[in-house]
Amino acid sequence: MFEVTILIPVYDNEGTFFSADDHHEFETRLAERFGGFSLVPTSVIGAWVDGPKTYRDDLRAYVIALRSIGQGGAVTDIVQFAKSHYRQEAIYLRYLGVSEII
Amino acid sequence: MPTHLTLSGQEIEYPTPSPPLAKFLKRLEAMAEDSSVTENELIGVAYGSENPLLDHSLFPERGAVTKEVLAHPAYQVMTDLLARKRVQQDKVDITKLAAEFTIPLPQAAKEIGVTPSALQQAIWTRRLRAWVKTGPKGKPDYYLKPESLHTFGVTRGPRKPPAAEPLEVRIGHSPGNMLEIKHPGDLDDRKKVGHAIIEGRIPRWQRVAFRYGGGKNQKPRLAIIGPAAEDNEFTWGDEFWIRGKFEFVKRANNLKEVADLWEEFRPS
Numbered sequence: 001m002f003e004v005t006i007l008i009p010v011y012d013n014e015g016t017f018f019s020a021d022d023h024h025e026f027e028t029r030l031a032e033r034f035g036g037f038s039l040v041p042t043s044v045i046g047a048w049v050d051g052p053k054t055y056r057d058d059l060r061a062y063v064i065a066l067r068s069i070g071q072g073g074a075v076t077d078i079v080q081f082a083k084s085h086y087r088q089e090a091i092y093l094r095y096l097g098v099s100e101i102i
Numbered sequence: 103m104p105t106h107l108t109l110s111g112q113e114i115e116y117p118t119p120s121p122p123l124a125k126f127l128k129r130l131e132a133m134a135e136d137s138s139v140t141e142n143e144l145i146g147v148a149y150g151s152e153n154p155l156l157d158h159s160l161f162p163e164r165g166a167v168t169k170e171v172l173a174h175p176a177y178q179v180m181t182d183l184l185a186r187k188r189v190q191q192d193k194v195d196i197t198k199l200a201a202e203f204t205i206p207l208p209q210a211a212k213e214i215g216v217t218p219s220a221l222q223q224a225i226w227t228r229r230l231r232a233w234v235k236t237g238p239k240g241k242p243d244y245y246l247k248p249e250s251l252h253t254f255g256v257t258r259g260p261r262k263p264p265a266a267e268p269l270e271v272r273i274g275h276s277p278g279n280m281l282e283i284k285h286p287g288d289l290d291d292r293k294k295v296g297h298a299i300i301e302g303r304i305p306r307w308q309r310v311a312f313r314y315g316g317g318k319n320q321k322p323r324l325a326i327i328g329p330a331a332e333d334n335e336f337t338w339g340d341e342f343w344i345r346g347k348f349e350f351v352k353r354a355n356n357l358k359e360v361a362d363l364w365e366e367f368r369p370s
Contacts, residue, residue, distance in 0.1 A: 003161075010188065017194050019110070020181040021231050028172060036157055036166035039149045041142035060145075065160055084282060084313070087361055 002066055004075055005094040007042070007059040012087055026085055027062075033074050034064040059092070066095075076102070106179045109186060109196065111234030111242070112225075116175035122154045127179060134183040134190075141187045148180055155180070203233035203245040210246045221246070229368065249362040252352070266307050266329035269346035273312075274299035280322075281342035283312040286369045299341055309351070311367040313360065314338045324360040326352040326367065 008026065011017055030037040042061035066075070079091045079102045090101045106114045119127065130148055133139045149165055151158065155176055156165025171177050189196060211218040224230035225244055232244040271289070273281045275298040289302030304310065308329065315322035316339075325336070330349035337343045354360050 017188065017192075017199065019199070019231070020108070020178070020185045021110075021228055023181065024172075024228050027167065028169075031167060031169045031172050036160045036168040036171075038156075038161055038164040038166050039145050040164065041146045063161070063164070065166075080282070084284065084364060087365060 002096055004064050004066060005040070006062045006064070006079065006082065007092040007094075008062060008082060009086055009088060010058040010060055018086065022086075023060075026082060029078060029081060030062060030064055033078060034066070034071075036065075038063045106182065108178075108182045109189065110200070110232065112232070114175050114178050114182070116179065119176060120154065123176060126152065126154055127176060130180060130183050134187050137190055139187070141184070141191050144184060144187050148184065200233050200235065200245075202247055203231075203235070205246045205248055205251070206237060207232070207244040207246065210251055214251050247366075249359075250366045252363060252366065267347045269304040269307060269310065269344060269348065270301075271304060271344050272299065272301045272342055273344075274342070276339065276341050278316055279314075279339040279341060280316075281312060281314045281338045281344075283310060283344070284364070284367055284369045285310045296341065308370045309367075310348075310369055311364065312336075312344065313364055314342070321355065321357050322360050323355045324353070324363055325350055326363070 008023070009018065027037065040061045040063055042059060064075075064078075066072075075093070079093065082088065082091050083102075093100045093102060103115045103117060104119070106116070108114060118124075130144070133144050133147065147153075149156070149167075151163060151165060153165045155174060156171055157168045158165055160166035160168075167177065188194065205213070207221055208218050211221050221230060222244070225232045230246065230250060232246055234242050235245050237243045268290070269285075271283060271285075272295065273283050274296065276296065285304045286307055287305070289300070290305050292300055292302035295301050309326060311324060311326045313322050313324045327344075327348040328351045330347050332347060332349075333345075334348050335343060335345045352363070354363055
């Protein structure tokens with residue numbers, strides 16, 4: 001068993017706050033695919049620059065538990081969903097001491 | 103039954119909690135109201151090992167939200183308290199958020215040809231976002247976002263849509279190109295055919311949306327498709343395609359419209 005942390009933005013790229021209802025659909029998928037999830041305190045706050053525009057990156061950290069690396073495909077699926085759902089070009093992941101941006 | 107009023111003005115009614123859960127919710131409410139408590143501190147407690155609402159078998163030191171927990175109204179209360187903390191911490195302008203919900207429920211129902219109770223059901227099951235506001239006659243009512251009506255999955259009228267045959271798709275990302283799809287269920291015969299490209303079949307569907315574009319500097323476009331009698335094919339670049347009996351129900355290329363439709367679309 002190992003844990004994967006998925007960092008999800010608190011605001012969209014226009015600065016609009018994601019509501020509890022916005023997170024509900026993502027959380028439903030996490031619970032269905034991985035049996036459950038937790039949210040942990042995070043200090044990850046930053047920014048990224050795309051041309052002339054700087055985007056604020058204020059994040060919440062979801063944690064899921066995987067039984068084996070064989071569930072990696074399910075993680076990729078949930079990240080693809082998160083990218084669409086939260087209108088992001090990339091999502092940040094942490095697992096087994098590795099950080100990855102997908 | 104205890105009730106809780108959410109940020110968007112909706113009342114959550116939940117069964118009388120056990121004494122430990124009632125005590126814990128009171129503690130969270132007090133933390134949410136206390137401006138000296140940070141969001142991180144609230145998250146630490148709300149998802150910690152002391153929360154009697156959560157599952158404690160999945161993580162050694164934290165509580166887990168399972169499907170059963172998600173379905174419990176008290177979890178909705180908990181997530182609303184977290185949202186309230188964020189609003190308090192960042193001084194989020196709630197009136198600006200509420201201003202996006204402009205269409206009263208009866209008018210929305212009329213516009214898309216469904217009963218008001220069908221929309222109410224969708225709101226109560228969190229399939230449709232709404233905000234409770236006081237209407238011109240002083241009566242509170244649900245208000246909806248106009249763009250959410252475009253993709254709300256209610257069949258209009260008595261006509262049954264044609265049965266859909268499976269769709270064959272090749273989707274994903276390649277340098278300079280992408281085709282993403284929102285479809286119900288999982289892909290059958292899914293296989294990876296490139297670094298970030300997969301092929302598969304959507305066995306059962308009625309409405310599917312896909313978004314395509316040429317990478318970061320080209321605006322994404324969107325299409326919503328439905329079943330049809332004739333074969334059709336959509337190709338994008340050299341790598342991506344959708345094949346099957348379908349027709350275009352809606353297409354969009356305005357950046358905001360694409361983003362809103364994609365966000366609101368629920369595949370069926």
